[in-house]
Amino acid sequence: MSIRNLTPNALTSLNLAFGCFAIIEIFEGRLEYVLYYTLLSGVVDFFDGFAARLLKSTSNIGKDLDSLADMVSFGVVPALVMYQLLQISAPDSPWKYLSILIAVMSGLRLAKFNNDERQSDRFFGLPTPANAFFIISLAHLANEGLWYDVVSNWEVLVGITICTSLLLVADIPMLAFKFKQYGWKGNEAKYAFLLLSLIMAILFQLVAVPLIIVMYIVGSILTHLMAPKT
Numbered sequence: 001m002s003i004r005n006l007t008p009n010a011l012t013s014l015n016l017a018f019g020c021f022a023i024i025e026i027f028e029g030r031l032e033y034v035l036y037y038t039l040l041s042g043v044v045d046f047f048d049g050f051a052a053r054l055l056k057s058t059s060n061i062g063k064d065l066d067s068l069a070d071m072v073s074f075g076v077v078p079a080l081v082m083y084q085l086l087q088i089s090a091p092d093s094p095w096k097y098l099s100i101l102i103a104v105m106s107g108l109r110l111a112k113f114n115n116d117e118r119q120s121d122r123f124f125g126l127p128t129p130a131n132a133f134f135i136i137s138l139a140h141l142a143n144e145g146l147w148y149d150v151v152s153n154w155e156v157l158v159g160i161t162i163c164t165s166l167l168l169v170a171d172i173p174m175l176a177f178k179f180k181q182y183g184w185k186g187n188e189a190k191y192a193f194l195l196l197s198l199i200m201a202i203l204f205q206l207v208a209v210p211l212i213i214v215m216y217i218v219g220s221i222l223t224h225l226m227a228p229k230t
Contacts, residue, residue, distance in 0.1 A: 008057055011048035012065045015041045019073030026080045034081060035140040035206075041073035042129050067110045074128035075106030078135040082161055085139055090154035098161050105165040106131070112169065123174040126167040130213050134164065137209035146207060167217065174220040189223045 022037035048066065052058050079102040086096035106128045118124060138160075142151035150156055177190055193216065200208040200215075 007055060008048045008052040009062050009065060011044045011051060012062065012069050014044045015048065015073055016065075016069035018044070019069065019077055022073065022077045023080060026077070026084060031081065031084060031139050032143045034077065035136050035209075038073065038077060038132055038136050041069075042133065045070065045073070045129060063114065067114055070110055070128050071103075071107055074132035075103045075110070078132040079103035079106070081136050081139050082157065085142070085151065086154055086157050089152050089157060093154060095154060095158050098158060101161060101165045102131070102135070102168075105168040109168040122176045125170050125172060126164065126174060126217065127176075128168065130216060131164050131168055134210050134213040135160070137206065137213075141207060141210070144206070172221060173224045175216065175223065189219070193219055 018037045018041040022034045022041070025031070025033045025037065045066075048062075052062060079099050082099035082102055083096055086093070086099055090096065109125055109128055112125065113123070116124060138147065138151050142148045175190060175193060177194075196215065197208070197212045200212055204211065
């Protein structure tokens, strides 16, 4: 492996490591730390792609490693978190096993991404990191005593599991923050979303995370519907 390929692959490996640490925290019953490891996974996941483009060091190994790391950090981890939430809210219900659907659909989402040439500058379907942040942030907020009545309701959790799993593989265009150029023109929706997200994060802190993901989904759909038809 060349030095040029080492940097992005090392970052991707960190993504995988943080995902494994998150799984350990789930097994140890410390859901409050899972969000932090997932955020770290998200940061290095962003920068491994940035580093690969900057160094012009894309490779099949890097692409496969990235998908494997994302599968753990953004597929298996949120599925296990949802399992724990359902186990707490309805310990005797078989519905808790539905949480595995999140991991299965995440794997399918990643496989589609690797083989869909349309997704060079936008996504089709909810990206796995966004889905992971949404589910894990809900668990974190419940652990902090916020939105507990909502998150502790097993019917709501089952609904979230089904809806997010379907969104992962839905053929719906979603915003992708891959800038070909950094000017305002052509990037209006991306900059508007980033600005609103920053304002929400300042005002609501961790509560903003699931709200930002919902805004991302709705905003992506509206942007697609309002785009001029060619």
